[in-house]
Amino acid sequence: MKKILLTGGVTMALLACIVSQRTIAQIRRAVPKKSMAAELPLDPAVRTGKLPNGLTYYIRHNEEPKNRVVFYLANKAGSILESNEQQGLAHFLEHMNFNGTKHFPKSDLVNYLQKTGVRFGADLNAYTSFDETVYQLPLPSDDPEILSQGIQIMRDWAQDATLDLDEINKERGVILEEKRLGKGAQDRMQRQYWPVVLNQSRYASRLPIGTDSVLKWFKPETIRSFYKDWYRPNLQALIVVGDIDVNEMEKSILKKFSDLKNPKNERSRTQYSIPLTGKNQFLTVTDKEMTSTVLQIIIKHPGLGLKSAGDFRQSTIRQLFNFMMNERITDLQRQANPPFISGGMGIGELLGGLDQFSVFVNANPGQLEKGLKAIWRETDRIKKLGFTQGELNRAKQSYLSKMEAGVKESKKTNSDSYVNEYLQYFLKGTASPGIQFEYTLLKKSLPGINLSDLNNLAKAQIKTNDRDILIMAPDKDKVSLPDEKKVLTWMSQVEQEKQSQYQNVVIGQPLLTTKPKSGRIMSVITDSLLNLTTIQFANHVKVILKPTDFKDNQILFSSSTPGGSSLYSDSDYESASNAAGIISSFGAGNYNPIQLNNFLTGKQFGVQMQMSERTTGVSGSAVPAELENALELLYAYYTQPRKDKDLFAGLIAKSKASLENRANSSVSVFQDTVYAVLGNHNIRRSGPSISKIDQISLDRAYDIYKERFGNASGSTFTFVGNFDVKAIQPLLLKYIGGLPAMDSVTPAKDLNINIPEGNYEKKVFKGTEDKATVLLVWSGKFKYSQSNRYTMDALKEVLTIRLLERLREEESGVYTPSASVNVAKLPQERFSLIVNFGCAPSNVDKLIQSTLDEVTKLITDGPQQVNINKWRSEMLRLRETEVRTNEWWLGYISGQVQNEEKLTIPGVNTTLINAVTPNDVKKIAEKYLDGHNLIKLILLPEHVISQ
Template identity: 25%
Template structure:
């Protein structure tokens, strides 16, 4: 099912589910090495004679696939001065060659599992450890354990392999300079003598450029020792059998000493400052925070866990007090609180905010003032009761989710890596409820007082530059702290309110027609809304939600297309019904729901997932989002301002490349239109798209009880009303293709090359083409990885994706980074690889791998309800009839069909390229670029 679980990755506002998960993670990471008290009969663990530890967990709910992990407590802190970067270099070598998987067979094996290297399998190296992870068919258990054993003691390190991979390691080093500088500077504010930044996993460029095979082999033999390793296997396996196999395959790993002690947090006797004003590409918003730091040795006690619970609750109340402050007068937009153990062995408790323009100092003072007020005067019983109600409800919501393969693998890795508790959310809930009576106003005040009097305190400011942010130095931090300590403060308490999404429920409509389809049915309501529902495909399956409207930006009148672009930002910035964020979070307390608006050129809608117990809440959120937008200006200000990212500068890569391909592309780069956008136009765009219920189609997957679901659908979907004065939508026509060869390339200079291809073929849409596009996208990625990475060492990674719609037709997209002086060569090699695929077609092995990958996605659709529902909504919209809804990729993916698709879509006149950061001109003649003989 190609669109099934494949198309368009989106960010999702998690509502209170996010805070619930954050709380559980914070508790998890702050716990000890102890295991759950109850004996788990489905779990087997032990230690071999050489010191290697293993944990095997049988999870029967997800048969057929097993998770494999190898944790090695050897990272960049174990490098000698002449080895900086070799721990990470070794991780790269593991995927190139090993004892039983030589000459690229590691990647071949993983791909033949219906997985994709870099997506379903990969590794990472930190200062502290290296973690290898992948999933594979349970039927291939022997080979998978053999691969883990090879990584533990049989990585093949040849000079030829080192020389080939060296370019990739250096490319990755260059790509990550910004983030490295940010992280190194932060760590240097916590640890003395630059000990952590000196051991940055990316290493030193001079050592990477000259490293030899024997250097990497020396690090490997010295540090990959059995006592430092943990093997984790999670799936529908026999723990006893797997333990026997591990005993055999890992017995030869050499024993040796455990890892050396890790550096400790330096003494901080007063406030410190970490300020960053550098350009960080991933930083979207300015942030200021005040943190309290302490050492943590990874071993906790029952008393320590209780203290952490008390601190969590106390800071959460302070956060809520800050949120309740007058939104017009306060200096910040949003406030967050939490616990972080990312910079081990530091435990960091933080109050964080996004400041308004040039209000960073005032925001820091507001944060510290409210914390100081709580320390002096404490909390009321009603505040504590309300906070415990919120936290308990969120823990209960989290505990409703069953633990599958991936969740258990994460639990076991966190235990081995971080010293976390081996507890499920259900066990954490029991622990929480047992200790909840000990969370009193007095105990919370005492916990906060102890926290705020710790010597280590850190003020942090992060922003892209200082123009709209201001500049803060150490003197400012000391001054703010002094002002707060000397301030005369008055007691304050929160008013206890319980927000609800819908104070008044809508009048329900009625289902007037019902049609059976495979595994479910289709309901038609009297207002025209159609609902496709599907039965669960696995036990305890979450509900998948996808409401799609056919039209989107291409159907809007030209005057409303920019407003339609702003609509996506409106839904991202605002809670349903434009509720204040804190009220929305309160209303979502105890509910496990995700729902987010996503827009494409020719369709848009709301997509998400919910626990079955929270289906009504999810439909209420959907109903609110489909109502006419608010009349006041405030909810529109930031969404309209966000359109500035679509200016015609080089940063608007996607918009410029798409505009290059199709001149009337709706996501075109803007030339000032956003500055004259009126909020009423955003309202009109929303009414045009969602004001006619008869255009809407909703998919619900995982519906175990359709009779209980019917009245909810009738009330919240049947309650939608036709908006009489909505703008008229236009019929979507295929967008013309730009045939001017001189305009099919964008070029700019910089320090890191980024090459983006877009191959566009306007055509009529058939949902079966999505399967073919998904397969070709994956095949192109694998071929380019081989050419650009493994053969020529030019690109660290290759990303590929696809799109399909009635306006743009079929679109294949791929991008990669590389050295700035390699742009012409990378473009030629890419074109030649595409030309070979177009002329010679796919191989039988590629067809088989594509079928296996699609089949895996289909088999696991119950684990990914959001993607499952979104995929079904696509096939329902673009399929010839309802018979296209059952996912059967093997009926479509075959060599003749894929060969024909490659020949039809990979056309010279359909290709457009954007090259950014190249330091050599790329005069491209498209006719010769695609020639196999081009040099």
């Protein structure tokens, strides 16, 4: 690999002189001292400083994940700074930094990083907002050359984009396609209400995506002018967190970034804001493709910020406030007859220095008045009567418990978490004193927070001025929507009602109606190579244990039992496939849903029941101290389910209401078509509908649930995380070894529902926007093996690389083409490869042909070795980190069990990855992409029909 020089010799000499005259210590001291005693200190674990040119840096050593480092370059320059002629160019400039810099011309940057194992889009990325543009680059840190190049890339991004004319012109089409993808009902409505909500401020006219006219026709000097004005060191910060030597990294930053220059006669960086007018506003917007009626009340307030100890206390009060409000809304939705499809309220950031207290309700069809009154009644009750001591106690318990869990896990905090903290510290001044400091502060302040603090906050937030009321609805409901006077009348009627204090649900009994009886252990087998322990219980349930040290405060678990919904007839399918979700939503044991929610408050565990076509099981997580609570709930779900006719009726009504206007959405209509075609029009593969909901029977769902979960025979549970194998066994013996079993296992049925063979094309004409969606699907029988799996994955990746190069970079016809692959061993050995992209309707045929041309090249010529190397680097680098996570091991063990495959050490898979060659990919492309089984599914706007 050719080594790219970091800088020229003359520049290096000058920098050496600069650094020798101004020591690193002096540069660190150049960071402004905190002038307010009450301001919270920056976490001392992060090294920070400011160069003479104004660039700020933050460096922290962190080994989670090991041998990795994350670079962020933050610029206090976003779309808000654009002139009328520059609208969209802050975001355009973000793209251009990937299309050519001083040391990485044209596409060299992406090519180089892919060779190092960095995935474009997934790892290598950036974003542009109103007030900032931020670049992210995760890299291996165990290769000095890659690390050095990473620093060079950040330096190039800071001020050395080439902004080549040809690259600018090619990127116009890419960004217009990105803009096209965002078009639809939500975008059309937002453009109507955005100026109102943002009080006609500059933010309303500076959406980062920009305008079509600017993106198509701007002159290169216009974007260069923006770059020169705003990409400057006194508006930039470099954040580096990872498994690196902090001292060496600091020296590298000083050498690399000290020569950055601020422009002469630099422009003032105006801090824009949204003015508070004191006025109330009302707006109704409708759209043909809107699928429900939503009313939102936005009450604006000056932003709080989070810099001082006092701010921290106020922020804590807000967190408690939001928690308690959310609990009340959740209880409303758990009623037998929910007054709305969904709703919520809370305090949060808005934009331009403002915070908001927001209330929203997604109403049942024709019941906007009922939905609004229900949620405003709760809002008014909070304002008038406040919260109860029981609510506050639970909220405090939950907040403190989460903080304690974070403290226990602090030594295994991911680098991304630190990077995001320092990013907000630089951009907004948000305090980042470190979790231990915050925990100490919380323990001091939390006892002193009382009901009066919460109730005063409620009165201040739920004010009657600076209030916007926004209604969004389908076009067909436009004539029936209320005007401002009617909505205010509804709210006034609620406010005149006599309110009663909220009633806390007191739980005076245990979760379980009967205690479990411990089972018997039949055998214990250890695998020292994989560090696994397999326990076989007398009830024919197996448990696989994988203790790890990846996280200090995490245990993950899951189970699978053969069978699933495949065991039931088509007439029972809807009841069977929804049984796990419906029955578990009623609570378990002695607790109904509200009681169960209160029981879970402040606890750090979760359990979810699930049923797929081929298996039944559970998934969950817990901190080690609460594993028994999790297992108790698991046991309750398995053995003591509840049945509630009223809650079932409410759940069905809400589900139907959510589907009432589904046909309005072009995305939903196309999605349902995809389901139907790829599912060979089998009833079990079609999309959701009201008629399918009508097929769900409470009695049948309950019976099926008891059948599947009432017999644990053949189940395999997997536990991964921080636990002691011997210490955990008594809990497993009690709650899993004691599960009921009937000494019989019914394997899943092969329903023989496969993607149909042959070539087929289906066009769907729906929607008004000038955009298309294309899905190309190859499928068929597959020779399943680990080797073939990796070769097929390599095929998918090299095809993705070529589609990015051709459809995006060369033809400027798409934004993000993607290829995905799925291979299955059971019930049949089959595969599917799907290519997906959005584009202009006029380009559909051309881009499909380009895609097929690239597939043909893979068949006739095979992939280039360089692209195989990129795939291999990505896979191996990804494998290095993922095998150090509990999530990967849980998924791997569970997957191997369900596929009836042996468990092997990760090194075996690494050998298979290294063995894949271009010829292997060529052969598998020849075999499976021969064009005999290709389905083309295309979504086009309605106006294309007449063309």
